[in-house]
Amino acid sequence: WDTHYPFNATGPGANYQTVIHGKKNKPKACFVSLVRNKEMWDLAKSISSVQDRFNNKFDYPWIFLNDEPFTEEFKKRISAIVPNSQFGVIPTEHWSYPDYVSKERAAQTRQDMKNIIYGDSESYRHMCRFQSGFFFQHPLLAGFDWYWRVEPSTELLCSIDYDVFQFMQDNDLGLGFTITIHEFQKTIPTLWENTRQFAVEHPEHISEDNLLKFISEDGGDTYNLCHFWSNFEVANLNFYRSDAYMDYFNFLDRSGGFFYERWGDAPVHSIAASLFLPRDKLHYFSDVGYHHPPYNNCPFDDQIRAKGKCYCNPDTDFTFRDYACGKQYFNAQGLEKPNNWKDYSK
Ligand code: GDP
Numbered sequence: 586w587d588t589h590y591p592f593n594a595t596g597p598g599a600n601y602q603t604v605i606h607g608k609k610n611k612p613k614a615c616f617v618s619l620v621r622n623k624e625m626w627d628l629a630k631s632i633s634s635v636q637d638r639f640n641n642k643f644d645y646p647w648i649f650l651n652d653e654p655f656t657e658e659f660k661k662r663i664s665a666i667v668p669n670s671q672f673g674v675i676p677t678e679h680w681s682y683p684d685y686v687s688k689e690r691a692a693q694t695r696q697d698m699k700n701i702i703y704g705d706s707e708s709y710r711h712m713c714r715f716q717s718g719f720f721f722q723h724p725l726l727a728g729f730d731w732y733w734r735v736e737p738s739t740e741l742l743c744s745i746d747y748d749v750f751q752f753m754q755d756n757d758l759g760l761g762f763t764i765t766i767h768e769f770q771k772t773i774p775t776l777w778e779n780t781r782q783f784a785v786e787h788p789e790h791i792s793e794d795n796l797l798k799f800i801s802e803d804g805g806d807t808y809n810l811c812h813f814w815s816n817f818e819v820a821n822l823n824f825y826r827s828d829a830y831m832d833y834f835n836f837l838d839r840s841g842g843f844f845y846e847r848w849g850d851a852p853v854h855s856i857a858a859s860l861f862l863p864r865d866k867l868h869y870f871s872d873v874g875y876h877h878p879p880y881n882n883c884p885f886d887d888q889i890r891a892k893g894k895c896y897c898n899p900d901t902d903f904t905f906r907d908y909a910c911g912k913q914y915f916n917a918q919g920l921e922k923p924n925n926w927k928d929y930s931k
């Protein structure tokens with residue numbers, strides 16, 4: 586397809602390596618949940634679901650992160666569900682204003698954006714910035730190559746009988762997702778402009794085999810708002826630690842857009858993965874039944890649902906709805922959509 590300047594620049598893209606540890610080649614992987622003390626019960630539900638539907642078989646450790654210290658109560662209740670867990674506090678530098686950002690302008694923005702979801706929230710902005718640029722630098726994640734993000738109030742709707750991390754590692758994948766969706770334009774007025782400027786300055790970070798087509802309908806002139814919903818994300822941490830990603834995050838952060846607008850980590854991750862990774866490093870987990878309010882990824886293939894003992898109604902699947910970006914993803918990857926996809930698009 587036709588790609589326009591500056592995205593027609595072809596470079597190697599993100600360059601990173603995963604060290605294969607140990608004889609058995611078991612991935613160095615963990616679950617990561619960023620969470621507040623007050624979300625303890627909603628989190629308990631999510632991690633029980635992941636333990637029961639997947640991790641009781643595979644026993645990967647969990648890391649819980651918070652901008653405040655976790656309470657004793659929180660640690661006690663949560664480690665009763667996942668014994669193999671660690672609790673970390675986020676360094677202040679990763680959850681505060683950089684010195685070049687004006688707090689006055691940030692406060693004015695929150696005022697101006699009060700009719701947009703989370704538009705008036707200061708903590709939400711710190712959260713999105715942390716999830717964009719810092720979680721993978723937390724000392725508790727230092728020894729890990731792979732992570733799976735789990736949020737409060739989410740559920741796995743089917744059992745997963747294979748090792749998802751092993752699958753990621755064996756196939757040398759960068760990022761896996763379950764749900765795609767459009768972003769609210771009003772939260773990211775200048776994100777695309779900044780991305781284009783970054784591409785002008787760093788053509789070497791744009792992969793030759795990128796997935797630009799997923800995020801742009803016009804060869805890169807405009808952003809179509811499509812992204813991978815980041816509340817579920819399985820990814821190679823070394824991608825985030827790569828020069829390409831770090832240069833991109835630092836470039837974005839410098840512009841102040843995390844505070845002067847309301848940039849989400851999901852579009853940031855997704856744009857980066859779509860531009861800097863060869864597209865065969867992205868993976869849609871169509872078989873993973875997943876719920877984050879208010880949307881479901883529910884496999885509508887009867888056999889997959891039976892095999893996974895799913896309890897979701899396939900009519901609730903979000904993948905091919907207009908507000909999702911399943912169509913864009915399948916087209917961009919050159920994948921054939923399931924032949925009955927239209928039955929699940931209304
Ligand atoms: P939404 O999914 O975009 O509606 O946002 P959530 O409220 O689910 O927040 C996204 C993730 O960040 C969840 O895992 C929350 O628990 C976490 N989170 C959001 N705000 C804060 C915060 O101020 N402190 C901490 N520690 N976690 C937060």
Ligand code: MN
Pocket residue numbers: 736737816877
């Ligand atoms: Mn959430």
